[in-house]
Amino acid sequence: MSLDYKENFEQMKIAGSLAAETLDEVTAYVKPGVTTNKIDQICYEFIRDNGGYSAPLFYKGFPKTCCTSVNHVVCHGIPSTKYLMEGDIINIDVTSIVNGWHGDTSRMFFVGDVSVKCKNLVSATYNSMMNAISIIKNGINLGDIGETIQTYVEKKGFSVVRDFCGHGIGKVFHESPNVLHYGKKGDGIKLKTGMIFTVEPMVNEGIFNTKVLKDGWTAVTKDKSLSAQFEHTVGVTDAGFEIFTKSKKNFEQPPYLL
Numbered sequence: 001m002s003l004d005y006k007e008n009f010e011q012m013k014i015a016g017s018l019a020a021e022t023l024d025e026v027t028a029y030v031k032p033g034v035t036t037n038k039i040d041q042i043c044y045e046f047i048r049d050n051g052g053y054s055a056p057l058f059y060k061g062f063p064k065t066c067c068t069s070v071n072h073v074v075c076h077g078i079p080s081t082k083y084l085m086e087g088d089i090i091n092i093d094v095t096s097i098v099n100g101w102h103g104d105t106s107r108m109f110f111v112g113d114v115s116v117k118c119k120n121l122v123s124a125t126y127n128s129m130m131n132a133i134s135i136i137k138n139g140i141n142l143g144d145i146g147e148t149i150q151t152y153v154e155k156k157g158f159s160v161v162r163d164f165c166g167h168g169i170g171k172v173f174h175e176s177p178n179v180l181h182y183g184k185k186g187d188g189i190k191l192k193t194g195m196i197f198t199v200e201p202m203v204n205e206g207i208f209n210t211k212v213l214k215d216g217w218t219a220v221t222k223d224k225s226l227s228a229q230f231e232h233t234v235g236v237t238d239a240g241f242e243i244f245t246k247s248k249k250n251f252e253q254p255p256y257l258l
């Protein structure tokens, strides 16, 4: 596997770039008064017009192109006729398929002006993901990633969601290993050059418990507190890592300067 992994990484870069560019494209539309259906439509058309397919669309019955998770929604929010309001925070999660390869990424967005509380939660979530990605290389353990995220998040006074995790990805959308966002250094499998997976911590303002609404998808915080998430798809190398889903416009975390 590690012999020809560079060809796989080239394919992942193509799929990951399209997912990232889709989030770049939708950024200008995220403001008070827009519906999450409109955001979904922009994502659908951009992916289609640039040679890809959406992986979530009809995946296990999911009805839309992207996930839109607002405020206390942890993940898998379904785009709808709901309007975004000033002060909301929203995660938009896009997975594109190009040539059979999957690129999976999500970012937080501020809807107009948001509270200091929101800003702190969102920046802690982004930093926890990037701190964890920065230690990735051949030979570390998955638990090293989990511990890095958990330590940082808890130091900031927030909690790490246990009910959802990152995942292996490539020609398949979700495959092994499960990438837990909490844990202990040295636990779990050893990373090997050529492995591809997502790092996608969900961080709650309150307790880490979640529940899924009756629609079968929307996961919310049990205590109705705010939740934030970022996601990158990464590959392991001898010397470190490659991020396949970097923004072309430097839209890594909000506020995004248009």
Ligand code: MF3
Residues within 6 Å of the ligand: 056, 057, 059, 060, 062, 066, 067, 076, 093, 094, 095, 104, 200, 217, 231
């Ligand atoms: N993109 C999500 C992830 O990070 C999965 C969405 S699957 C859906 O793994 F069906 F909920 F859209």
Ligand code: CO
Residues within 6 Å of the ligand: 104, 166, 167, 198, 200, 231
């Ligand atoms: Co994912």
Ligand code: CO
Residues within 6 Å of the ligand: 093, 094, 095, 104, 105, 106, 231
């Ligand atoms: Co995703």
